[in-house]
Amino acid sequence: MLFSITNPFVFTVFGASGDLAKLKIFPTLYELMLQNRFPKEFYIVGFSRTKLTQSAFRKIFKESVEKKFGKDVNTKVLNALIKHVYYFSGQYTQIEDFIAFRLFLEKTTKKRKIEHIAYFSVPPVVFKDIVRNLGETRRSKKDDIRLIIEKPFGEDKKSAEELYHFVSQYFTEKQVYLLDHYLGKTSVQSILHLRRSNRILSHMLHGSEIANIQITAFEDIGVGDRIGYFEQVGTVRDMIQSHLLQILALITMNIPNHLDAESVQREKHAVLSAIDCPCDSENIVLGQYKHYSDKKGVSKTTRTETFAAVRLFLDQEDWYKVPIYLRTGKKLHEKHTYVVVELKKFPFQPKHEEPNRLIIELQPDERIHITLVNLHEDVQQQQEITTTDSIACSIEGCLPDHGTLLLEVIKGERLHFLSFHEIISAWTVVDQITSLSQKNKLRLHRYEHGSMGPKAQHTLPKKDGFSWYDIH
Numbered sequence: 001m002l003f004s005i006t007n008p009f010v011f012t013v014f015g016a017s018g019d020l021a022k023l024k025i026f027p028t029l030y031e032l033m034l035q036n037r038f039p040k041e042f043y044i045v046g047f048s049r050t051k052l053t054q055s056a057f058r059k060i061f062k063e064s065v066e067k068k069f070g071k072d073v074n075t076k077v078l079n080a081l082i083k084h085v086y087y088f089s090g091q092y093t094q095i096e097d098f099i100a101f102r103l104f105l106e107k108t109t110k111k112r113k114i115e116h117i118a119y120f121s122v123p124p125v126v127f128k129d130i131v132r133n134l135g136e137t138r139r140s141k142k143d144d145i146r147l148i149i150e151k152p153f154g155e156d157k158k159s160a161e162e163l164y165h166f167v168s169q170y171f172t173e174k175q176v177y178l179l180d181h182y183l184g185k186t187s188v189q190s191i192l193h194l195r196r197s198n199r200i201l202s203h204m205l206h207g208s209e210i211a212n213i214q215i216t217a218f219e220d221i222g223v224g225d226r227i228g229y230f231e232q233v234g235t236v237r238d239m240i241q242s243h244l245l246q247i248l249a250l251i252t253m254n255i256p257n258h259l260d261a262e263s264v265q266r267e268k269h270a271v272l273s274a275i276d277c278p279c280d281s282e283n284i285v286l287g288q289y290k291h292y293s294d295k296k297g298v299s300k301t302t303r304t305e306t307f308a309a310v311r312l313f314l315d316q317e318d319w320y321k322v323p324i325y326l327r328t329g330k331k332l333h334e335k336h337t338y339v340v341v342e343l344k345k346f347p348f349q350p351k352h353e354e355p356n357r358l359i360i361e362l363q364p365d366e367r368i369h370i371t372l373v374n375l376h377e378d379v380q381q382q383q384e385i386t387t388t389d390s391i392a393c394s395i396e397g398c399l400p401d402h403g404t405l406l407l408e409v410i411k412g413e414r415l416h417f418l419s420f421h422e423i424i425s426a427w428t429v430v431d432q433i434t435s436l437s438q439k440n441k442l443r444l445h446r447y448e449h450g451s452m453g454p455k456a457q458h459t460l461p462k463k464d465g466f467s468w469y470d471i472h
């Protein structure tokens with residue numbers, strides 16, 4: 001039985017004229033509608049500065065869905081959805097516009113008090129204005145307003161703390177949903193569920209059994225239109241701060257007895273706050289793809305990294321001296337995100353023998369592999385056995401990343417959202433890396449488009465006698 005929302009709601013997209021709205025949010029709303037998840041009464045409202053009539057906005061909304069689903073689009077469902085779509089043009093900085101917006105919502109919803117979900121699909125510079133104006137123009141503190149704020153939350157530890165304190169002046173922690181869309185991926189969610197439901201995995205994933213962990217997130221595309229944003233942040237802040245550290249936390253955390261947000265966030269935070277990054281040039285490799293600086297809007301002398309590999313540890317007894325390697329980059333040979341856990345070998349096993357591996361592919365393929373080794377005595381031949389199966393959600397009712405997360409907000413749940421403490425701990429690690437980079441203490445290795453990234457990345461696992469395990 002699929003969960004459907006019964007209460008009416010308003011869903012406002014701030015920055016409705018932007019890329020994220022068109023690429024992800026509108027198509028996701030369509031998918032939820034297609035699955036009959038919505039009640040009879042709901043309002044999807046676009047808010048941005050761009051002057052648009054309601055029908056022009058409805059057209060943009062419709063086209064973004066048609067672009068995503070092509071011939072497969074269900075026109076009847078899309079037309080029914082469009083009737084729930086509204087538009088309001090206003091300045092994020094102007095309180096008058098937010099007062100007018102509240103009146104607009106009251107008129108549209110016929111003054112009914114219904115839950116209001118506000119999605120921040122805007123660049124971070126606009127966050128505070130929207131928070132303040134939404135906070136100051138609500139009728140009462142009891143109004144049910146839920147804010148969805150996409151990562152990045154802040155640009156370092158200090159700014160994240162400042163932003164948190166700013167938001168807390170207007171809203172409680174329970175009203176704020178800190179979103180990393182990786183946590184909406186069913187493959188990423190499977191890490192926790194596989195570990196909770198299978199004792200075989202819980203035994204394997206003890207630090208004392210593990211030789212090393214490798215987390216890879218390769219992208220084959222470059223920065224595209226996000227160059228303005230990317231130039232400010234780079235790969236370490238864009239990919240490692242949230243996506244990769246969240247995967248690391250899910251793989252290594254203690255499994256709580258209760259599957260609720262507080263318990264899971266508490267255990268993830270325990271890992272993130274225990275990260276021990278020997279942050280120096282021996283343990284960090286940064287790269288930049290050739291011709292990155294030829295892009296319009298990029299300085300010829302830019303030092304923004306488009307590739308990063310890091311070697312780190314967890315300051316926890318169970319994980320003593322277990323190296324964890326992270327790597328991620330753009331314009332590489334393939335799009336592929338996966339985790340490799342290499343188990344320790346028995347002391348009597350010869351060096352050349354392959355270790356047992358647990359591999360979880362997260363995207364684009366979603367699969368789990370466990371590799372074993374057998375010996376055929378007669379011919380003295382080793383046989384590697386790999387058991388593989390899909391972990392993709394392929395039954396009716398599966399949703400894309402943002403769909404799972406939007407439903408969760410509407411339900412008032414937050415299992416797959418971040419806690420502020422997790423974000424701060426992640427920034428503590430990332431700040432150490434970015435500060436070294438800003439002081440020019442890290443070499444920037446150039447690499448070719450379509451390659452596997454800078455060769456220097458291999459020095460990290462080599463320090464411990466390991467090598468990156470590449471899946472093809």
Ligand SMILES: NC(=O)c1ccc[n+]([C@@H]2O[C@H](COP(=O)([O-])OP(=O)(O)OC[C@H]3O[C@@H](n4cnc5c(N)ncnc54)[C@H](OP(=O)(O)O)[C@@H]3O)[C@@H](O)[C@H]2O)c1
Nearest residue numbers: 015017018019020021048049050121122123124126150152
């Ligand atoms: N695009 C993605 O795939 C993606 C992925 C992950 C996270 N995110 C995050 O999601 C948020 C939205 O991403 P996006 O790609 O949709 O951003 P965007 O296209 O740059 O901006 C969204 C909208 O915000 C308004 N805006 C842009 N710059 C502004 C400024 N300096 N001052 C005031 N308003 C401004 C514009 O609307 P108006 O001018 O009409 O008001 C714009 O259409 C960002 O925080 C981004 O980091 C995006």
